Amino acid sequence: MTELLITDFAERARRHHPHREIVAYARGEEVLRYDYARYCERVARLAGALQRLGVRPGDRVGSLCWNHHRHLELYAAVPLAGAVLHTLNLRLSAEEIAYIAGHADDRLIVADTDLMPLLDGVDPELGVLDSGEAYEALVEQGPPLTTPPERSEHDLAVLCYTSGTTGRPKGVGYPHRGLYLHTFAACMVDGHAVSGRDTVLHVVPLFHANAWGVPFAATMVGAKQVLPGPHPTVPEIARIVERERVTYLGMVPTVATDLLEHVRTHGTDFSSVRALVLGGSTPSLELIRGWEERGVPVFQGWGMTEISPMATFTRETDPTATDPAAGDSPGAAEERYRRTRGQGRLLPGLQWRIVDDDGAELPRDGVASGELLIRGPWVASSYYLGEAPDRFVDGWLRTGDVATIDPAGRLRIVDRAKDLIKSGGEWISSMALEEALLADPDVAEAAVVAVPHQRWQERPLAVVVLRQGSRAGGEQLLSRLGGRVPRWWLPTDVVTVDALPRTSVGKTDKRRLRTQYAGTTGKE
Amino acid sequence: MTELLITDFAERARRHHPHREIVAYARGEEVLRYDYARYCERVARLAGALQRLGVRPGDRVGSLCWNHHRHLELYAAVPLAGAVLHTLNLRLSAEEIAYIAGHADDRLIVADTDLMPLLDGVDPELGVLDSGEAYEALVEQGPPLTTPPERSEHDLAVLCYTSGTTGRPKGVGYPHRGLYLHTFAACMVDGHAVSGRDTVLHVVPLFHANAWGVPFAATMVGAKQVLPGPHPTVPEIARIVERERVTYLGMVPTVATDLLEHVRTHGTDFSSVRALVLGGSTPSLELIRGWEERGVPVFQGWGMTEISPMATFTRETDPTATDPAAGDSPGAAEERYRRTRGQGRLLPGLQWRIVDDDGAELPRDGVASGELLIRGPWVASSYYLGEAPDRFVDGWLRTGDVATIDPAGRLRIVDRAKDLIKSGGEWISSMALEEALLADPDVAEAAVVAVPHQRWQERPLAVVVLRQGSRAGGEQLLSRLGGRVPRWWLPTDVVTVDALPRTSVGKTDKRRLRTQYAGTTGKE
The missing domain is CATH 3.40.50.12780 (ANL, N-terminal domain)
Structure with a gap:
């Protein structure tokens, strides 16, 4: 064997x-x-x-x-x-x-x-x-x-x-x-599609x-690899893409946002890029549209450290899907961008299901939401020294994400299970509230966390970073939000801050926010 | 696990x-x-x-x-x-x-x-x-x-x-x-690249x-599959490709030759085809050119029953290969067609080597030829009940093919080991001689086999099918061949026949030809 x-x-x-190349940069210069x-x-x-x-x-x-x-x-x-x-x-x-x-x-x-x-x-x-x-x-x-x-x-x-x-x-x-097996999957047409013709830039650490x-x-396939070196900055990344004619690069949405701004300002040539892959958190529609309108194809790849990490990809694989995202009209483009905000389709080799609190499988109707379980040849079946055995059930990894799956097999992460807010026996999605807040032209970044509440058990609290120049107050944002979400979702407070705390991999550190605002009593 | x-x-x-479709035809009609x-x-x-x-x-x-x-x-x-x-x-x-x-x-x-x-x-x-x-x-x-x-x-x-x-x-x-693993490899960009967007027609039995x-x-990927039904004819295949907008189909060169003739005559729409994959024997340059000039991309896939069967593919995976086949000039196109006559690159996951009679590895210089050995996760390591154990050596499959590998990793099968002609201590490739015969405008098909010879041990004998309307004689063909091959390669005889005998999978039955002409003494 x-x-x-x-x-x-x-x-x-x-x-x-x-003779295919590997190129190393440091501080924007080839070394x-x-x-x-x-x-x-x-x-x-x-x-x-x-x-x-x-x-x-x-x-x-x-x-x-x-x-x-x-x-x-x-x-x-x-x-x-x-x-x-x-x-x-x-x-x-x-x-x-x-x-x-x-x-x-x-x-x-x-x-x-x-x-x-x-x-x-x-x-x-x-x-x-x-x-x-x-x-x-x-x-x-x-x-x-x-x-x-x-x-x-x-x-x-x-x-x-x-x-x-x-x-x-x-x-x-x-x-x-x-x-x-993960490597084979990464080279499939219907996934990341890494090929010998690619030049990949390693922005992801x-x-x-x-x-x-x-x-x-x-x-494995002989793609050219480019390494940006220590402390890579957005201008360095842009410069390398242009000089090396990079075709594939992945990054978190926050970096992609700054990069887009840079590329817009400097007119950097990104025409070589066949795939800008976003991962780590859900990108905004504005970010996807911004890149796509510059001719850069954007995909979202969703995964987890426990999944090696690739699990899904947003490539549309069914040409017969007669739906609004097909065709070339502006409406179809918008629909495609909207779909790229979802987490896409499961890579071949993996299996998934969403389950309720009792572990019963839920329908894949795009509505029912439950914890996402995943298994397959590159999914961990335990932690290194047996930590947290409860995360593994009958060969399935409990992802800790709450999600829906639509009938066409497209995933949409609703929230991290631990970030959901349990208010009066009902669940409120922190991600859905953040999205509603981000639709406000004054809001640049938003994080919603649960704070303890005597009557409702938990209530949402919003922490936002305002766009440059904005002087909107919390009350004002809260009242505008009123029209966009159910009344009972409304946060107890909208706090404005200069910056959101980040984890070591660049995600919003909600644990720190929860601790920080745990004493907030709210206005309700 | x-x-x-x-x-x-x-x-x-x-x-x-x-809801992706599977469609069955019979006698050219959808059933x-x-x-x-x-x-x-x-x-x-x-x-x-x-x-x-x-x-x-x-x-x-x-x-x-x-x-x-x-x-x-x-x-x-x-x-x-x-x-x-x-x-x-x-x-x-x-x-x-x-x-x-x-x-x-x-x-x-x-x-x-x-x-x-x-x-x-x-x-x-x-x-x-x-x-x-x-x-x-x-x-x-x-x-x-x-x-x-x-x-x-x-x-x-x-x-x-x-x-x-x-x-x-x-x-x-x-x-x-x-x-x-073979299935994962079949879906890689650098190989057959089967994807959910494909419509495949099963011409290969x-x-x-x-x-x-x-x-x-x-x-696995959800491609649409189309089945042509019993006794598929060339007109039926053409009709199905047009009606179902087939994107991928594979076949042996003889079927592809008849199909090209049909498509030329009837103007069948093959614009949906992204890959016409030829396998089973080496296609002629004329066949490749004919399809490519109609806008149908032609690839050769080489493999064996013992390799599940895919081993190589002729997709060019290195964009930096600064060689005559790059670019859009007519010369570059011809060079690409010529390269498609070779067997292409090894799929990821497999390993190969060419060895001399003592089992020593030969250089990959495109010149040295020896028996091709292959191993990997989808290569057999024995026959079903242990038949012919000598075909498996130290985990390697002895393919029985004599080949060269060029420095860029492209395979060229020189001959089946058993079809080589040993003349006066030197080897003559039956395939090389067949190719030289096929360059004669009067020759439609050609097969060269060894016949016993008292002095030289073996000598080549050619059996050819003439093109329609040709009345060329063996002597005439032989004298024309003289200018195209070394003198000592010249066959003892060129016999014209109405049709070549075929094996059950459509290859020329050289075993039968060898038996049939074993008594030929030749003219030399």
Whole structure:
């Protein structure tokens, strides 16, 4: 039997497309342009050097790095040495990193110099390796690993911790087998459709859930890969897209919003882009329309760290769907943009269902909403050391998202289960309220959280950032909102702030908001 | 762990694209138009009925059928019942079928009425079921199978015998796991790229190596499937493509040649076709050019029954290949056509090498030729009952093809190993000689085989079919050939015949030609 090993991808690159490029930038300037032949040679040397350092099969090797070519080399070299690449999130605090690296029992950590202070509380057995000169010295001296240790497809290749907006971060181990199938799925026409003709730009951090799996897919098919380097800024991203003729890039909506503004102002050439993929949170209609009207096709990909992470994609796969989104009229375009705000269709290989509180399956009518469960070959069936076993039921992952599925098989996330507001026995969706708030021309950003209420148990509270120049008050926004949502949804208060708190992966930190406003009694 | 089972594909169809169509034709007329919802309902009933008939998990259920919707139902129903679909080749003789069905120990066979005489020598334990009324009665009565038997991904789902141009036919068993991965590969952008937006027409027989795997891929992604019915003729195929707006179809070059002639004469609308895939033997430049100049994109897919069968595809995946085939000039187009005559690039997931007689790997320089070895998740690692174990070496399949691989990773099959002519210690490629003969405007078809020779051991002999109206003689053709090949390649004789003998899958039957002309002494 052929074991499904992701280390085959670099070997394929070496044999089948040795001269396709990998390009590294830093601060908007090109710092290295090499190819898969050289990449694979360095990967083999690094794997050999890791073995000589004492890294044994199954050991965790941490990385605390920006998106640069050495981080991409670690993606291939650590699994080649039979070890597990543990990508550490550089947005976390030193304390959180100490907890995670300790929990994973990382034996060695490779870190960027500027990130070293984050490792103050960590003392891995084999030490901390600087990703600069020390790393280069290793690669120089490393005897190329020619015969990798025997591995099973069930062995872990990568380990990543969830951002942990509730409780302690939890580890998700990715076996070779799951990542292999995930990579095949990433290259399907009906999904992200990564192909050898692509030039991908890694805006999504390599430390974040396998960077959506794109590094593996790109390596397998021989796409050109471009790395933006440390602290990538919006002008740098724009410059790289134009210079390298990038065809595929993914990012969170907040970055895409700033990028659109930049591209509009500077007239950057984005004509090479065939897919701008948004993920992490639901993009606004305005954002989708803005890009599409500049000729850049926008998709939404939805997933989770626990799903490797790709689960859905918004490509329309049924040409016979005779519905308002078909055709070329302006109305049809608007309908397509609206649909891109939904989470799209499930990738082949996965299965899903939505269930009520008793676990009974709900109809896929686009109306009934319940917790989304997912299972499949690249869905975790437990956390790394068995944390939170209640998240896994009969082989299904409980996503913690509340969603609807329409009869055509399109997902729409209604809310995170924990962000729903239970008021007088009824549920209010924080996302739906946020959307209604964002329809107000004075509102730039909005977050709605539950605050305790004596009579109704919980009530919504809105925290908003106003658009530049706006001087609207909370009362004014609240009264305007009155016409757009049911009366009983109206928040107890609309608080204006300068900025919303963010988690380490850029999402609104609702946990912090809940704590902060827990004492609010509201006006009702 | 999620078992990789192909029965998930019909379940996905039922849940995700119940209303995409499956259309059945017979004699060029539509006989049934239904959808995946109805298809899956019938599949479940059929699976239940098979169980009630006594079919147990692991049993072989034979099919001896044309390409109709009931054959497509068997593709899903037999594996759903936990059994193995054994597709019998209807081009074989009753004697050959008796051997194969006996060797596979088929317990039940479903056969078309007009093919029943081919089963004269077969007596399966559970009998022979007519695919007409008897089949319909079963589906009517069948209790839908709701809980399939427990299966492992290593269990066989399909069984198919090679056409056996050398020795007895050999069985190739396809486990669920291999077909699952093969299906994912079939849907990749860089390969056949089957997508939900496709309408596929099954010209390739469903009895032939999983019909290239297209039925599974189409079902998984929700492509519309069209079945041409019994004895499909070229005018019927043309009519169906036009009426159903077919986007993808595969066939052998001989059918594609007749189809091109028909389309030219009748002006059939083929504008819907995004991929005409040729396989089974190397297409002529003239054939490729003819289709491409009508705006129909032509690809070659190379594979083998032992490889499920897809192995390569001629899509150009490297946009930076600065070579003569890039660009839009007439010269570039010709270069692309010429390249489509090669076998293309290896699909992700597979590995290959070419080796010399001692098994040593040869360089991939486009010049060195040796036997092609292949391995990977959907490559057989043995025959069904362990036949011909020498075809499998250290996990590699010996393809029996002699090939070159160029530095860009493109395959070119030089010859079948057994068709090479060993003359005076040097090898002559029968395919190269055939190609040179086909460049003669008087030659429509050509086959070159080895005949024994006292002095040179073997010498080539050519058998040709002349173009309509030509009266060229063997001597004349031979003298013209003199300018196009090395002198020592020149055949001992060029024999003209009315038609070349064909094997059951439409290839030139060289074994028969060798026997027929074994006594030829030649003129040299």
